[in-house]
Amino acid sequence: MSASQSAVRSRAEAVQVSRTFDWMILFTLFTAVLGGYHIHYMLTGGDWDFWTDWKDRRLWVTVAPIVSITFPAAVQACLWWRYRLPVGATISVVALMIGEWINRYLNFWGWTYFPVNICFPSNLIPGAIVLDVILMLGNSMTLTAVVGGLAYGLLFYPGNWPVIAPLHVPVEYNGMMMTLADLQGYHYVRTGTPEYIRMVEKGTLRTFGKDVAPVSAFFSGFVSIIIYFLWHFFGRWFAKTDFISDDAS
Amino acid sequence: MKIKDRVLKLSFIALLISMTAAMFYAPTASAHGEKSQAAFMRMRTIHWFDLHWSKEEVAVNDTMTLHGKFLVFAGWPETVDKPEVSFLNIGIPGPVFIRAGSWIGGQLVPRSVSLELGETYEFKVLLKARRPGDWHVHSMMNVQGGGPIIGPGKWVTVTGSMADFVNPVTTLTGQTIDLESYALDNVYFWHAVWFAIAFAWLLFWIKRPLFVPRHIAVSTGKANTLISAGDKKVGLAFALGTVVIVAASMGSTNDKYPVTTPLQAGLLRGMKTFQMPEQTVSVKVEDATYRVPGRAMNMTLTITNNGDSAVRLGEFETAGVRFLDPAVHEDDTNYPDDLLAEEGLTVSDNSPLAPGESRTVEVTASDAAWEVYRLADLIYDPDSRFAGLLFFWDAKGTRQMVTVDAPLIPTFI
Numbered sequence: 001m002s003a004s005q006s007a008v009r010s011r012a013e014a015v016q017v018s019r020t021f022d023w024m025i026l027f028t029l030f031t032a033v034l035g036g037y038h039i040h041y042m043l044t045g046g047d048w049d050f051w052t053d054w055k056d057r058r059l060w061v062t063v064a065p066i067v068s069i070t071f072p073a074a075v076q077a078c079l080w081w082r083y084r085l086p087v088g089a090t091i092s093v094v095a096l097m098i099g100e101w102i103n104r105y106l107n108f109w110g111w112t113y114f115p116v117n118i119c120f121p122s123n124l125i126p127g128a129i130v131l132d133v134i135l136m137l138g139n140s141m142t143l144t145a146v147v148g149g150l151a152y153g154l155l156f157y158p159g160n161w162p163v164i165a166p167l168h169v170p171v172e173y174n175g176m177m178m179t180l181a182d183l184q185g186y187h188y189v190r191t192g193t194p195e196y197i198r199m200v201e202k203g204t205l206r207t208f209g210k211d212v213a214p215v216s217a218f219f220s221g222f223v224s225i226i227i228y229f230l231w232h233f234f235g236r237w238f239a240k241t242d243f244i245s246d247d248a249s
Numbered sequence: 250m251k252i253k254d255r256v257l258k259l260s261f262i263a264l265l266i267s268m269t270a271a272m273f274y275a276p277t278a279s280a281h282g283e284k285s286q287a288a289f290m291r292m293r294t295i296h297w298f299d300l301h302w303s304k305e306e307v308a309v310n311d312t313m314t315l316h317g318k319f320l321v322f323a324g325w326p327e328t329v330d331k332p333e334v335s336f337l338n339i340g341i342p343g344p345v346f347i348r349a350g351s352w353i354g355g356q357l358v359p360r361s362v363s364l365e366l367g368e369t370y371e372f373k374v375l376l377k378a379r380r381p382g383d384w385h386v387h388s389m390m391n392v393q394g395g396g397p398i399i400g401p402g403k404w405v406t407v408t409g410s411m412a413d414f415v416n417p418v419t420t421l422t423g424q425t426i427d428l429e430s431y432a433l434d435n436v437y438f439w440h441a442v443w444f445a446i447a448f449a450w451l452l453f454w455i456k457r458p459l460f461v462p463r464h465i466a467v468s469t470g471k472a473n474t475l476i477s478a479g480d481k482k483v484g485l486a487f488a489l490g491t492v493v494i495v496a497a498s499m500g501s502t503n504d505k506y507p508v509t510t511p512l513q514a515g516l517l518r519g520m521k522t523f524q525m526p527e528q529t530v531s532v533k534v535e536d537a538t539y540r541v542p543g544r545a546m547n548m549t550l551t552i553t554n555n556g557d558s559a560v561r562l563g564e565f566e567t568a569g570v571r572f573l574d575p576a577v578h579e580d581d582t583n584y585p586d587d588l589l590a591e592e593g594l595t596v597s598d599n600s601p602l603a604p605g606e607s608r609t610v611e612v613t614a615s616d617a618a619w620e621v622y623r624l625a626d627l628i629y630d631p632d633s634r635f636a637g638l639l640f641f642w643d644a645k646g647t648r649q650m651v652t653v654d655a656p657l658i659p660t661f662i
């Protein structure tokens with residue numbers, strides 16, 4: 001059979017095939033992003049995302065947006081410039097968070113019995129939606145990187161605060177003051193995560209006194225801008241069709 | 250076409266591998282590597298002794314303790330970082346118990362501590378049973394740059410049902426909560442809200458024909474027709490809505506939890522040491538050999554008694570394995586069987602050594618534990634030295650401890 005022969009015979013059939021194609025691509029994109037992004041985020045954000053007693057005002061706020069703006073930027077580059085679909089960031093973050101929830105629920109809770117209230121994932125959705133909308137309205141990579149990247153960094157902490165605030169209520173425990181999150185980390189024994197590897201509340205932004213979270217968020221936003229550019233280019237390069245020879249189409 | 254197929258196939262495999270790898274990640278749950286840890290690590294870093302597990306069977310919600318002492322060995326190996334930042338852990342398979350408390354020298358140690366070489370410390374770990382099963386409970390010290398140092402373990406049975414486990418805690422704001430499930434509804438609620446918003450945004454786009462027609466439109470220069478004014482309005486609404494919800498939920502959270510504090514961290518220094526009875530016996534290791542076929546270590550020791558009462562050698566301890574001379578000392582602490590050689594220590598002349606006297610004796614420590622606990626692997630270590638604790642008793646039952654640290658030569662016949 002010749003490859004050039006059309007596989008469809010009517011417009012209705014073509015629409016149907018095109019739609020089937022949509023779902024196939026969406027499914028593949030979703031799972032591929034889920035896998036790649038999940039691994040990437042685990043290796044770079046790791047413990048900061050796993051445990052409530054790592055979710056501090058300095059390093060978590062700084063690290064999580066910087067390492068998580070990567071795939072959203074790349075997937076946006078592909079979906080926007082080729083298809084004008086402003087969902088790249090949201091689809092990435094939803095895929096990541098679904099993967100994380102499966103992992104936390106089945107393994108952290110189901111297999112090793114850490115209560116879910118110590119190992120739930122961070123919320124990345126607010127920043128992702130804003131990132132997608134800015135790209136759609138502005139149709140500009142630079143604008144999305146600068147305004148979107150900054151917004152992505154800034155929205156992270158307030159977007160998570162309603163979830164973690166109850167765990168930052170202080171408690172007096174055997175003569176020491178700590179937060180409930182600290183106490184969770186102490187109670188629920190992690191043999192592989194000794195206390196000293198916990199990187200929290202460390203940094204050089206001390207001069208800002210109490211308002212460290214906003215300062216960290218701004219810093220994170222600025223770095224996110226750079227990372228956005230970088231990964232947006234990766235995404236564009238990756239979405240090229242030059243690799244596939246013409247006889248394939 | 251062939252290359253494309255292969256690329257597709259390989260990407261698919263890579264995808265499956267990465268997905269599985271990420272999804273199946275679970276935090277380290279087992280501390281059961283005691284036997285695989287290099288023998289010199291176990292012999293020359295932290296010496297755990299006087300260990301006591303308060304119970305062998307404990308019901309869910311009941312507590313038990315593991316307490317005892319540890320000596321931070323003065324001859325700490327060069328290859329391992331000094332215990333300047335250490336954390337008193339507990340070697341159990343994940344949170345089968347919760348650590349309700351842990352103390353070094355009476356000081357609560359939820360944080361990392363700085364330990365001094367050559368010092369002895371008293372420690373206690375209070376455990377509250379959470380999950381039924383038979384669990385090996387080890388003492389454990391994590392040392393930054395040195396890894397986990399696992400001490401002796403004993404089997405403890407937890408009975409009952411995990412569903413009954415509660416973890417009540419009273420906060421400084423006066424509420425009593427169950428930390429086992431506290432704030433969980435709140436976590437699920439906010440994640441559900443944001444997932445719903447995200448899905449609404451995705452659905453708004455993916456309900457229309459996607460890749461083929463949109464790609465055709467973009468490549469024929471009609472990209473601008475793909476985003477309508479209505480789409481832009483909806484987008485704007487989503488973005489503004491997101492910002493408004495974030496701001497409003499942050500505000501309401503601050504009203505609901507007016508008192509919050511940052512996470513607490515920091516190193517604890519100046520831990521109280523434990524003063525062992527004054528050492529009046531001195532020991533010189535003349536030579537030491539390990540006989541591979543006999544699973545025994547022979548030491549030639551010159552013991553000098555500078556005290557004022559006669560003493561006898563009753564115990565040799567290394568890496569948690571205790572070799573006793575039953576004529577001098579018997580264990581009454583219910584120490585784990587596999588780590589206790591009740592008659593494992595023989596001394597060529599173990600008659601009381603009078604004050605001022607000096608004597609050279611042959612000491613043999615033999616037990617299957619050398620093999621079972623892979624201590625004999627020491628002879629293959631880069632620095633083939635052994636180390637341990639010798640315990641002497643006088644007639645009144647006063648005990649003193651002497652450390653030994655010397656090269657070890659294996660014999661294979």
Ligand SMILES: [Cu+2]
Nearest residue numbers: 280281385402
């Ligand atoms: Cu064990």
